[in-house]
Amino acid sequence: MLFKTVLRDNVSYLIKRSLHKNVCLSKRENPIERTFRIISSDIQRTFSKIKNFRRPQLVSAIPTYTDILVVGGGAMGSSVAYWLKEKTNFDSFNLVVLEKDMTFSKCSTSLSVGGLRQQFSLPENIQMSLYGFEFIRTLKRRFGPEAEVNFTPHGYLVLASEEGAEQLIDNSKIQRDLGASNIILNANQLKDRFPWMNVDGIELGCLGLEKEGWFDPWSLLHILKKGAIEKGAQYIHGEAVDFKFEVKEASNFQGAEEDYYCPSEVVIKLANGQLINIHFSLCIIAAGSESGKIGESLNIGTGKGILTVPIPVERRKRYVYSFRCQGEPPGLNSPMTIDPTGAYFRRNGLGGDFIAGLSPDIEDEPDTSNLDVNYEFFDQKLWPILANRAPVFNAVKVNSAWSGFYDYNTFDENGIIGSHPYYSNIFLATGFSGHGIQQAPAVGRAIAELILKGRFQTIDLTRLGFNRLLLQEPMNEIQII
Ligand SMILES: Cc1cc2nc3c(=O)[nH]c(=O)nc-3n(C[C@H](O)[C@H](O)[C@H](O)COP(=O)(O)OP(=O)(O)OC[C@H]3O[C@@H](n4cnc5c(N)ncnc54)[C@H](O)[C@@H]3O)c2cc1C
Structure with a gap:
């Protein structure tokens, strides 16, 4: 009995001590213990990251909020998702890719002939396609030995x-x-x-x-999609049918004359017809030939001022x-x-x-x-x-x-890459007309750079931004299909 009481008291003392120690660690720890604790917790964190690395995210429930929303899961959307996750930690932010047709049977990517060339006149297109080749050349190194797009040089x-x-x-x-x-x-x-x-x-x-040839675009899409999912992106089967806005009243912002309507929610039609909403912080429009329509539901092309200019993709x-x-x-x-x-x-x-x-x-x-x-x-x-x-x-x-x-850009048949000049939380990766599949790796990387670092780091694609539409400065290819 006495033994039991002593044991109970001792155990409870030890628990209390350890609890107390956890709470007051910074005050009471000696420097050697502290260094040891920090190193061991870093090692544990590193191990847990290694364990999680490439583990598919098993989240199937539809979230009500995502940090980043990508509309369209074709080659562009999947590349953007892959690169955003590739350049950050597994769980730094939530990323949802919204795709209305998970068979991808009618999207441009799957029906493309998969040509890759450097024969353009615009330096940006040449550089993006050179990177497209490099990405394909090193595909197995990045995605493992099974990654295959049957490139024919x-x-x-x-x-x-x-x-x-x-x-x-x-x-x-x-x-x-x-x-x-x-x-x-x-x-x-x-x-x-x-x-x-x-x-x-x-x-x-x-x-x-x-560095020219052709490859299987469908395989590239699925490699990018799988890569994005393994790094934590979540694909949701549903169609973006509308957007909702958060009103930022002008009276709260010095110098602002009008209220600002910030896109903040997407209305999604699920496969069973149900409508749900997801809040987001940033949205990337990568909906291929449907991107102009998505723009309209954001009032791009139907609003006032800068918003009179549509996304000219059809x-x-x-x-x-x-x-x-x-x-x-x-x-x-x-x-x-x-x-x-x-x-x-x-x-x-x-x-x-x-x-x-x-x-x-x-x-x-x-x-x-x-x-x-x-x-x-x-x-x-x-x-x-x-x-x-x-x-x-x-x-x-x-x-x-x-x-x-x-995904035809009626303005100048080239991609529109970057943020929207009015909505600072809307980005575009669309309008590549006949040459988007070869540029998907470079575009995904570029959008990730822009979002994560605030500027293009590898290829400067500023001239392919939306501003050229405002300035009426087309970036046409000269004498190239
Ligand atoms: C016949 C043909 C030949 C081509 N040849 C070449 C070539 O040789 N070389 C080359 O580089 N490029 C080529 N292209 C162009 C290239 O295929 C495209 O530029 C590229 O695939 C565009 O990719 P994307 O992801 O932007 O569009 P898509 O592949 O069309 O993907 C967009 C996705 O968005 C989804 N979506 C649309 N609206 C919504 C919505 N409201 N909600 C949710 N999801 C939505 C769609 O279902 C689709 O899956 C060719 C295209 C075609 C059609």
Whole structure:
């Protein structure tokens, strides 16, 4: 009995002492104990981070608040989510990616032909695509041995008529200055190198010598999405149908003349039709061809002042045809060829199949209410160009075809990257028209830099910001599709 009492008293003394010690640590600890405690707690924290590293977040419940909301989980949205999480700790902030179609079957990313080239005229586009190549080259190092996008290295061949020859030379120089490798070939050199080609009307061609090719865009999207989830992003299946605003009254801000409506909540339609709201601090619009519509629900384009300027991004349907030629096809070394008319073709696999496409004239833009393919467009518009450039394509059989929506920027056909000039908590990563998949890694990294560091750190994309729309300063590619 006595023994029990002594034991109980001792235990209770020890518990009290340890509790007391925890509360008054800073006052009572001796320096050696304190150093030891800090080191051991740091080690424990490091171990718990290592344990959590790459562990998928098992949060399935829909939160009512997220620090960062990304609208659209295609290549851009998933890249933004991946990079924001990659550049910070696993649990530094909540990040929700909102995606209305988790099959990704109709988004631009999945229906893209996955071309990667440095043959642009704008330094920003060249730099982003160079990084796109670098990202793909080091994909396994970053995401593990199973990360595979089946990159086929192959140069682009951009052909120019007499009229465009000088510009082609200028473009090739800018590309080389920035680290791309290419060669200018005259008509005779083109004929020697590509005997199947009809060089009538061709003055020069610029052939990419490295860091160009094509890859599987769907795989890239899923690698980025998986990477984002493993680092703590949460994907929610639902459609952003509206936004709500928090009113900041002008009377509370010196010099402010009007109340400021700060976007603070997204209204989401879930797959079962239920409407829910999520509050957010920051929102990134990466909704591809739907981005203009998302802008409207934020009054971008329908409001006053700066808000009169819309996000000029809309759907434009583009057809891709897969065909086989009846005669001896251009060899395996046939490049991704871009005709001066804008028509392009490249081999598809090693079995003699090719794919080709052409943007229609503006007055013939197809209906965008569906993804139906117009086979007459091939017969009437595309095939005559192909057959002229490669006479072996005189007899071809179309095996299959598909169409997809370009996230088309009607202002200047280039990405809009950065924060909105009126809403400081709204960012944009949209409008890449025909070249977004190759730029997704660079754009995600750029948006993460902007949000986390307040400025672009690797590639300066300031000129591709929304301000160019306000200033009416288009950033057009010169003579490049
Ligand atoms: C036929 C074709 C060929 C192409 N070829 C090339 C090429 O060779 N090289 C190249 O670099 N690029 C190419 N592109 C362009 C490239 O595919 C796109 O620029 C890029 O994929 C855009 O990615 P994104 O994530 O912005 O858009 P998307 O892939 O369209 O993703 C946007 C996502 O947002 C979701 N979303 C939209 N609205 C909402 C909403 N309200 N709520 C929730 N989610 C929403 C959509 O469901 C979609 O999944 C091609 C495109 C097409 C169509």
